Amino acid sequence: MPEPRFFSLEDQVAVVTGGAQGIGEGIARRLAKAGGHVAVCDINEAAAQAVAKEIGGVGIACDVASGASVGAAVADVRRRLGPIDIVVNNAGIAGKTAVLWELEEKDLDAVYAVNLKGVFLMCRAVVGEMLERGYGRIVNVASIAGKEGNPSLIPYSSTKAGVIALTKALAKEVAGKGDITVNSISPAVIQTPILDGIPKPTVDYMLSKIPMGRTGRVEEVAALVHYLVSREASFTTGQCYDISGGRATY
Secondary structure, three states: OOOOOOOOOOOOEEEEEOOOOHHHHHHHHHHHHOOOEEEEEEOOHHHHHHHHHHHOOEEEEOOOOOHHHHHHHHHHHHHHOOOOOEEEEOOOOOOOOEOHHHOOHHHHHHHHHHHOHHHHHHHHHHHHHHHHHOEEEEEEEOOOHHHHOOOOEHHHHHHHHHHHHHHHHHHHHHOOOOEEEEEEEEEOOEOOHHHHHOOHHHHHHHHHOOOOOOOEOHHHHHHHHHHHOOOOOOOOOOOEEEEOOOOOOO
8 A cells, every 4th residue: 555645635625725825826836736625815806716727726706804705705615625624814905114103093904804804714714613513624824923022013013913812812712622723823024025025124134133143035935834734744733833034032
């Protein structure tokens, strides 16, 4: 008999939000290579479909800040691919780069709606089915900013801290109710298009905090997520894994 493939995702259905570019695209490609049937969900439907076509998945429009859009997207995934085994909540925005006293209420609201509310809505849409089936893997993409707080990125930092807490709380709620795990990751600066919208001094500040002295690669993040969504990661839940080049101080 052939040896089993380690970390195989064969015949499993995975949803990746914000999967049309950057970290999300890298994760979608990695999970597809591992045998997963991947739904690339993104607010940019055309871009989602383009990535999905290349990896043999499906591209689905989804605004994670809208409960109605999330519900419709999840229903579409189930109709086209089947029950959902894996969810990677990756969709996120950096928001306006400014100190707190230069921010308006709408600046926080916009980031909160995607980064934290979006994770809540997607988890709520899939966790019931996971409980019924007794199986599921959820990985939420937070940020090292959620642990340490980056100046001039208060909306981003605070919502990513919320993602870490949501992850830990939900993991405890589903623990012991089947093989269901909920984890998060906290990347430091990863070389993606999101950096294009952040002023260079802010990026330089973040890089200066990384002992390895470089940005991370999308492929490195995707490899960590791949492990966390695999069947082998069955005793790993409620955790936040740093992928930060040594930046984290606790």
